[in-house]
Amino acid sequence: MVKPFSMALLAWAFFRIIFAVFITPAEADQYIAGCIILAAAPCTAMVFVWSHLTKGDAAYTLVQVSVNDLLMLVLFVPIVQLLVHGASSLTVPFSVLLTSVLVFVVVPLIAGAFLRVLLVGKRGRTWFEESLLPRLAPVTIAALLGTLVLIFAFQADHITSRFFHVLLIAVPITLQVYLNAGLAYGLMKWLKVEHAVAAPGALIGASNFFELAVATAITLFGPDSGAALATVVGVLVEVPVMLSVCAACNRTRHWFPVAEVQSR
Secondary structure, rough: OOOOHHHHHHHHHHHHHOOOOOOOOOHHHHHHHHHHHHHHEEEOOOOHHHHHHHHOOOOHHHHHHHHHHHHHHHHHHHHHHHHHHHHOOOOOOHHHHHHHHHHHHHHHHHHHHHHHHHHHHHHOHHHHHHHHHHHHHHHHHHHHHHHHHHHHHHHHHHHHHHHHHHHHHHHHHHHHHHHHEEEHHHHHOOOOOOOOHHHHHHHHHOOOOOHHHHHHHHHHHHOOOOHHHHHHHHHHHHHHHHHHHHHHHHHHHHOOOOOOOOOO
């Protein structure tokens, strides 16, 4: 409800006003669009890592990720179209956005659900949860790291040749991470939620589904576009900034009530 709109406002303010002397209006349009695409895609992968680092409730994190997937199915396309058109002079084709959601969200979601039903039916839930999933855990981490390496490898020239612009783009993206994490964390404290829920709640409210964002920006505007660069900068910023949010959450664990242990 907050992140895409706050990101659009921050991107517009920085690229249209504060950084206007350093970039052209066309570059501003591209960077604004890339930031909006990045913020409109809520995290569905790395948040498991952040939650683990803060000893977050795994079940809550899973539910949040599921909610994010469902929200993206219906909200990613209209939010990106609305905000990109409102904050820049660019037009985003509906069909391209829809295809991105189908390829990167719907297809994997359906495939995962189908394979789960098939494997549980053949080998049982115990084998699926206690044998197969633990063996797949290292594969998922390796795939995620491989994705990061490929993103940086294909965009290396783009990043190094426009390093000053990378720094400019990093400013509003970093601010929106801290803004949204702080907002969610503060609300959790006000509502007296236990830390195991508050920490992943804050983290998932600030992190992004950068794989979808990068792929969508490249599909819409091309691999050498400013929008693609902005989404890649989001990847560069996310890891160190989110680690700092994790550290802040761990240091403030005493702010939250201790979960009551229920005895049978």
